[in-house]
Amino acid sequence: MKKWLFTALLSCMLVITLSACNQAKTEKIRLAEVTHSIFYAPLYVAMSEGFFEEEGLDVELTTTWGGDKTMTSLLSDGSDIALVGSETSIYVEAQGSSDPVINFAQLTETDGTFLVSRDEIDNFEWEQLKGTTFLGQRKGGMPQMVGEYVLKQNGIDPKQDLELIQNVDFANIPSAFASGTGDYVQLFEPQASIFEKEGTGHIVASFGTESGKVPYTTFMSKQSYLQENADTVKKFTAAIYKAQQWVKEKDVKEIAEAIAPQFEDTEKDIIETVVERYKNQGSYAENPILDKEEWTNLQDIMDEAGELPARIDYETLVNTEFAKDVSGK
Template identity: 75%
Template sequence: MLTIGLTACGEKEEAVQKVRVAEVTRSIFYAPEYVAIEKGFFKEEGLDIELTTTWGGDKTMTTLLSNGADVALVGSETSIYVHAQGSDDPVINFAQLTQTDGTFLVSREKVENFEWDQLKGSTFLGQRKGGMPQMVGEFVLKNHGIDPQNDLNLIQNIDFANVANAFASGTGDYVQLFEPTASIFEQEGKGHIVASFGTESGHVPYTTFMAKDSYMKENKETVEKFTKALYKAQQWVEEHSAADIAKVIEPYFEDTEVDLIETVVDRYKSQGSFATDPILDEEEWNNLQAIMDEAGELPQSIDHKTLVNTSIAEKASK
């Protein structure tokens, strides 16, 4: 009996902590997130990730605020919008996943020697007003001397999930798309990638993991473990080839050929889209607000330290 009792005590395992994560969309752009799950990095930290795709920034933030998720993966601008509404439980950015815009400019017709001026007079199918893709899109256009409101026919009233379908159905001369949709359209002859918004806009906290301040205070150790697992995945992605990464994340894109996944991952790696650590620094935060301000969407300037917690990411990265 004594032997049995000792064995039972010795085999006692730590309780696994479930973390409900709501991601704004399903995208190869978020490869390190899927690597962290598939390579067991979250599991190593005693975390069980319940991943849900909520399709759109507004829906993702609503899910987080209504306690439908513990952590959200979404653009940092959403935390600023919530703060501006006077929330008594602000949403805090604690781990950055991507550090550039993840969209590409796709032309309906094949364009030789593309120049941004060619957009003038065209119909441009952009992303939802107030979201990071649309704001970065306008920021880049303005940097190339194009007034989005006057130099082209800008369409931005189509729901995020339906933008690609609208273009495929014949709407617009140009469209701003995420991968793998952009490459799939090119492969199927529906469009042609002519430019990257990510290379044009510089470093921004494009997608970050965030949680309500109350959750972070009540679950400090869980958030630390989550960030540590993410950092392991970021380093793994940095050190491995696009082919290796594609094989790992393939289960998340069942309708996409692994060769195409590899092409997209390589494109994102080559332009430095995947953050190599989870630290969201002040320069990136200020660049984000400059883009929002240029788009007329910045409700108020927010100090980096108000909505960003870097201490957890800094600890995880050591």
């Protein structure tokens, strides 16, 4: 009896020791995302398909709801990595940061918003916006800057040709439009598709298609973190690249199925519709490399909107070492 008990205890101790060793090998990363969106599908695929686990990573995801809050979390060491628009790193650098925020892996490479009309329009032309009320995004944010850039590219002066509303909080824009504010609204998915399904509005154009490629949402971290945790960052980037390739190769239904647990309140057909839209217009980057042309386009858009504090060299705030290493590019 005593021999049996000793053997059982020894087995338990062995299991506990092995478990502790495995846990010790797992590296934890605190990731802050600017919002929770189907636009970020490859990230959620990396989680659902176990790509982070394969790299020995335990990613703790927190939604910080806003670029300013996301950057505050990163700068105050509340998170290790942030998923947010690259413009935020430019704002921080322009203020004279001693520990620059570096973009090291790109997730999306187009704007993710759509122009939604209150009325159904068969053959939409941008000039139809003249004289209307346009419910835009927050001033200084990437969606609003891209929105104004696209309007100007299509011969619309946002300040003169229409009534531009941009004092509504991001979270309240859909409800403001639903309650009757604006003839047109700039919306992210899945809200745009939900409105279309309900008959509340109709998608007539894509800002992502019109604006061209930009580093719209990237993974970034403080330079000190990248230097001190290079192996961890490389593993993180490798997992993201695996997910990007997975999204590239799989059909819409498989992608929707993989990310559905992240959006329990969104109907499956809406998730599929949104994934298809973003995939078709090339919003999901196929590799994590942020190239120089995209960086230049970003600053041109910011400059056009009057929100560029200073031109920052590509090499100053972009590190492609990890992305090129894991993708072999």
